[in-house]
Amino acid sequence: NAGVTQTPKFQVLKTGQSMTLQCAQDMNHNSMYWYRQDPGMGLRLIYYSASEGTTDKGEVPNGYNVSRLNKREFSLRLESAAPSQTSVYFCASIGQSPKTQYFGPGTRLLVL
Amino acid sequence: GEDVEQSLFLSVREGDSSVINCTYTDSSSTYLYWYKQEPGAGLQLLTYIFSNMDMKQDQRLTVLLNKKDKHLSLRIADTQTGDSAIYFCAESIDQAGTALIFGKGTTLSVSS
Numbered sequence: 152n153a154g155v156t157q158t159p160k161f162q163v164l165k166t167g168q169s170m171t172l173q174c175a176q177d178m179n180h181n182s183m184y185w186y187r188q189d190p191g192m193g194l195r196l197i198y199y200s201a202s203e204g205t206t207d208k209g210e211v212p213n214g215y216n217v218s219r220l221n222k223r224e225f226s227l228r229l230e231s232a233a234p235s236q237t238s239v240y241f242c243a244s245i246g247q248s249p250k251t252q253y254f255g256p257g258t259r260l261l262v263l
Numbered sequence: 264g265e266d267v268e269q270s271l272f273l274s275v276r277e278g279d280s281s282v283i284n285c286t287y288t289d290s291s292s293t294y295l296y297w298y299k300q301e302p303g304a305g306l307q308l309l310t311y312i313f314s315n316m317d318m319k320q321d322q323r324l325t326v327l328l329n330k331k332d333k334h335l336s337l338r339i340a341d342t343q344t345g346d347s348a349i350y351f352c353a354e355s356i357d358q359a360g361t362a363l364i365f366g367k368g369t370t371l372s373v374s375s
Contacts, residue, residue: 184362193267193351193367194306201357209362241305252296254305 155255174242183225267366285352292354
């Protein structure tokens with residue numbers, strides 16, 4: 152099992168550019184999540200998907216969209232990147248038990 | 264809204280016990296979690312406690328939950344230099360216990 156994988160690992164964007172962060176899990180988990188981590192702010196939930204075909208807003212959804220393409224994949228899209236979106240983005244998937252929580256390695260995004 | 268508070272730093276000597284404290288606001292949280300993050304890495308689930316439990320022990324880790332005061336603590340016995348990391352407390356905000364709100368993290372520094 153690869154667990155949770157994220158691509159790219161690192162990205163630099165100019166203000167106004169768009170991009171999609173990819174996340175995939177091979178553990179057959181129903182629930183997937185996108186978080187951002189900023190210095191001194193901990194992790195904040197952007198969007199989550201409790202099951203295939205559903206998505207819900209988290210704490211900080213503005214400026215982002217998500218797609219639960221299938222059970223394995225959950226993508227995060229920035230339509231028009233802003234410097235305030237410079238952050239480290241983590242994807243996570245969670246199985247039936249609270250013990251089965253896995254985070255990806257993160258995508259470091261810099262918006263100039 | 265929901266909020267999770269932690270002290271930002273803790274410094275201990277190798278071999279001592281470490282106690283990291285956390286307070287949360289959502290009294291309906293079903294699960295409370297502790298995660299560890301090492302530099303440049305994603306989050307690793309350390310342990311969790313169900314909201315109807317007072318205590319959970321797992322090898323060197325002891326979690327205490329005071330539901331009345333909404334206070335959670337993580338005790339690491341015989342702290343080692345390899346325990347140096349950022350520790351995040353998190354509460355669940357949904358019934359399934361999978362949508363999480365994180366604290367800002369406590370940086371644990373262990374000196375030899």
